[in-house]
Amino acid sequence: MKRSLAAAAIVSVVASPAYAGDVKIGAMNALTGPIPDLAAVILEAEQAAVAHINANGGMWGGDTLVLASGDSGCDAKAGVDAATKLVNVEQVSIIVGPICSGATIGATQAVTIPAGVVNISPSATSPAITGLEDNDSVFRVCPSDAYQGVTIAKLARSMGYSKLAATYANDDYNAGLHDVFVKAFKELGGTITGDQMHEANKASYRAELATLSNGGPEALAIFAYYNGSGITIMRQSLENGFFGKFIGGDGMIAQEVIDEIGADNLGDAVFTKGTADQSSSHFKTFAGLFDRPSDPYTAQAWDAVMVAALALEHAGSATRDLSAHVRAVANAPGAEVGPADWAKAKALLAAGKDINYQGIAGVHEFDENGDVGGVYGKNVVSGGKWVETLMD
Template sequence: MNKKVLALAGSLLAATALTGTAAQADVKIGLLGGITGPIAAMAPAMLLSAELAISEVNAQGGIGNGEKLVQVTGDSACNPQNGTDAATKAVNIDGVVGLVGPHCSGAVIAAANSVAIPAGIALITPSGTSPEITNLKDNDLVFRTVPSDDYQGRALARSLKEQGMESVAVAYLNNDYGSGLANAFKAEFEAIGGKITAFAAHEGEKASYRSNLAELAKGGSDTLVIFDYGDGSGLTMLREALENGFFTNYVGADGMKSDAPIKELGANNLGTFLASAPVGEKSDSLEVFAKNFKDIGGDPDAVFVTTSYDATFLMALAIEKAGGDKAKVGAALRELTSATDGEAVMPGEWSKAKALIAEGKPLVYKGAAGTYNFDAAGDVPGVYALFKVGANGFEKVADMK
């Protein structure tokens, strides 16, 4: 990730410190990111894409009668307690009318149950993927622009079989993210004839996982699937597996598609490493977003940047339609994404969307990652791809179905 991206994303925290002097009419939304913790390398690009959406809103008329949309940035640290604390501050102290994030599933579940749902605040996560989020009793307040890991785990299982991998060992982080992915993967891989030679949970942030890896290797497979985070314990596990030659092939999901393994271990040592991740559907909207994001120093291929942008733009649309009333934002979001025959709105077209809302006309938001029509649980289907590590970072190997 280049220095410009990190500097711009870091400015989000500085901007938050200034919100206390903002005009009272400003409309605040919470951006709860994994700024520290196991996805710290991913978070700056995700926050930067959210900032892009906010800047477009403010440059094209703002909210309501010209009120500015102001971000209140909190660090959920991919941790349930931190997620709850960040959401509590955003809702109860800063007075946000909606939440974008947290980034990680455990923090999403905790923040939703402890803060958002009791307060009647709509929450959209761009990257919380655990199937457990689907089961929240959320009063139709919790949504996500990224698919459940039930989709990803099963799609990855099918893709590995297509790649000729008949048996695998599975290591997964013992949290909502890791267990959700692992169980979906295992069910599908075995259903289509694959063999799981070992299947074990591990705790995060241990100094070493050599004993775990030795047990996993006893099953005899040459392929290890790691459902973890590439900035945290997943990196440690991958490093030690490579150093000790426990396996030949390595596979991760979106949490492992991070720059950290490449920087720490070297691309030349990751020639047999594959990772899955959601990708935007090829569309004019994706091209528009990619250009605009590049213009501010962003990498449009970074993981979750399209879903982060869309979550923020959708939240702004819902706030506009709700007239800034936080009690109506969830219902407004549901209504906005239920239309199928409205006028198309693409990324960056805030003034057009604002006019359509003012005129009471339906619109269809064709986002960077796709068109959104949330199901009853606030979930969406998704498009995934399998990536390998090349000379210039992650390169797509194949689409996943």
């Protein structure tokens, strides 16, 4: 299975001091690498969820939930190092994350699956994760890109695009999403006029873009992280007249894209991401608990922490044997509990009742592979910011 092995990402593990009565879980984010700004907000959502749990009874008899944070840098090798520290040094019971697909594949195969530590990712979407031989230890509360790639292809066709060029970064997430998109776009009658993989962090992509602009493509499909190659590709496309219209996935949805490229230059850019129904009662509750509820994968981050903590509460101890407990609290049947219902869930479990967590980003009924369904949002730039519309 292909892994991303970009070199020399910085790895760190930061945790509050643990004391007797503390219950420690891990969080694997990516504060270095290609998406540091997005990762920082995801971590803030995870920390907010932990604070909410502690303010509403904590764990079991009142123990404090502690979050140990490891930095994967969105890189498989760095993810292995971070997971090793969380598992062997921090001695966490369960890990929320990693948030990137390459780091998830690398860290789980090398560290957490052999150690029997469950992972719940809020945002690792590669289709390759579905097929991991994981002994039921790898879960995610975001839908696989096996669905998102098709969604982008359908969106492109609905916008009238019949001929597209495509470029994708050489990593597990972007390659996986690209592959699904290209297949679906062709099956829907579209033509890919040019298709190139690229390496992240290059100073120039002009030669690749010049080639991709041949053949009459109507737009460029970009599958990249904004801070790895995406911003540079968009800027050089516009500066050199190669492309003025863009479509792609969630790796490009960041305020930094608008700040760097300029809102006036992004009127023909559209990107999708797994999202939450902002009209739902659970999203409105979340918006009252966290000040950036619409940022990519913050809803899923809160959900992942809640499922992890509920699994531990259901188990009754800081065990690592949590797969069955994850399914017990997330899947039907059971009394429905929402993102702000920690005290209610705690009381139900103490009374021996079954619960069924209803997330901000969906109901999170895990299938046999630890996957869930979900919804997607169409994101465009309006008024100097990303504006999302829920897709059918």
